[in-house]
Amino acid sequence: MIHASELRLDVGAAAVLPAVAALLLLVVTGGTRHRLRRAGRTLLAVSSTVAVLLACGATANLLGGFFPTVGSLIGSSPDPGEGSVADVGPDGAGLQAALPLVAARSAQGLGSTLHLTLHGPASGIDRDADVYLPPGYTEHPGLRFPVVEWLPGFPGEPREVAALFRVPDVLDAAVAAHRIPPVVMVVPDINGEPRFGHDQECVDAQHGARDDTYLTTDLVGWTARHLRVRTDRGAWALAGWSSGGYCAMNLALRHPRTYGLAVSQSGYDRTPDDVVTGELFAGRPDLAAANDVVALLGERPAPLAMLVTAGTDEPDERAAAERIRAAAGPPVSVDTRVYPGGGHNQNAVRAQLPDLVDWLGAHLLPPLAPAAAPAAGVTIDDGPGVPQRELPVPDP
Incomplete structure (x- = not known):
């Protein structure tokens, strides 16, 4: 049985076949409409219209590089671990058994992406995640590495980052060129199933899922x-594309004792209220304000370095970047970058990734050999000068 993820949309035939079908239907409609009854003419007209729309959509997708497969379009995958080199099971129970493979790849200058399922005891959420261990992870057992939580866009999943955007390959090249220190990357599933039409925006929703808690408490604690x-905040970054970019900024501002860096690639500054997202805060303005990037910046939070990007063909994202830059002030620094062309698609993401990784490399703290092993707790704190935010709590 062929899965949707095996049906390619990024090949010429995916645009040519719908175009040919649309042309044939238009010819048939024009040649037979006088000999058909009203129901037949209506059916042909509707079919022709749908075919033309499909052909236009397929052509736009081919040119823009939005969805490479039908599976990516509808948000399904037969293999949630696609792009990883080993599956280490529930909560990474097989992590130690995978380390010889990690070491063998490291000897070739390659990092290793491992797939697992992670249970969140605080949030009650169970989802897939990928973990990238950099070259040198096994060779230097005394070192502790910086961390990037890389958040997929909607309706993405961890395999989007590994198999579609190939972020691990970009990191391998950047580490080899000394443009970024060896870094651990954790890629969580930020939405879960059902994936399509189910955008949760990484927040603790009113009467809904506790995604913020999962990403900033459960995932951080497991890592x-x-x-x-x-475990110092200057060594922890959040990064993401589209909704993942909004999530990166929002979560970093909400949890200043955990994160010191945030990268938003074509993100926005507040949660949408649309057919796939809905009203996440159920009319509670305090929750909406507590998840609004501009509002959070106005409160002058702890020191945070942010990179906010957009393409010239992304007017909404450029406007959001301008609002964020205008709202920011010490101790927050915001670097905004607008890339030529761009557009909300995978081609733009791939083209911009090296620049984003270089920015992270210039700001992340390097690996460290601590004088003593840290405590078993999971609090990540940069000292008493960084207070934890007091945030409103949604009703369960």
């Missing part, structure tokens, strides 16, 4: 307990 990572 600090099971991987050799630094």
Whole structure:
């Protein structure tokens, strides 16, 4: 049985076949409409219209590089671990068994992307995640590494980052060129299933899922307990594309004791209220304001370095970047970049990734050999000068 993820949309035939079908239907409609009854003419007209729309959509997708497969369009995958080199099971139970493979790849200058399912005890959420261990992770057992939580866009999943955008390959090249220190990357599923038409925006919703808690408490806690990572905020970054970019900024501003860096690639500054997202805060303005990037910036939070990008063909994202830059002030620094062309598609994401990774490399703290092993707790704190935000709590 052929899965939707095997049906390619990024090949010429995906645009040519709908165009030919649309042309044939238009010819048939024009040649037979006088000999058909009203129902037949209506059916042909509707079919022709649908075919033309499909042909236009397929051509736009081919030119823009939005969705490479039918599976990516509808948000389904037969293999949630696609792009990884090993599956380490529930909560990474097989992590130690995978380390020889990690070491063998590291000897070739390659990082290793491992797939797992992560249970969130605080949030009650269970989802897939990928973990990238950089070259040198196994060779230097005394080192603790910086961390990037890389958040997929909607309706993406971890495999989008590994298999579609190939972020691990970009990191391998950047580490080899000393443009970024060896870094651990954790890629969570930010939405879960059902994927299409189910955009949760990484927030703790009113009467809904506790995605913020999952990403900033459960995921951070698991990473600090099971991987050799630094636990100071200057070594922790959030990064993401589209909705993942909004999530990166929002979560970093909401949790200043955990994160010191945020990268938004074509993100926005507040949650949408549309057919796929809905009203996440159920009319509570305090929750909406507590998840609004511009509003959070107005409160002058802890020191935070942010990179906010957009393409010239993305007017909404450029406008959001301008609002964010205008709202920011010390101790927050915002670097805004507008790339030529761009557009909300995978081609733009891939083209911009090296620049984003270089920015992270210039700001992340390097690996560290601590004088003593950190405590088993999961609090990541840069000292008493960084207070935790007091945030409103949604009703369960």
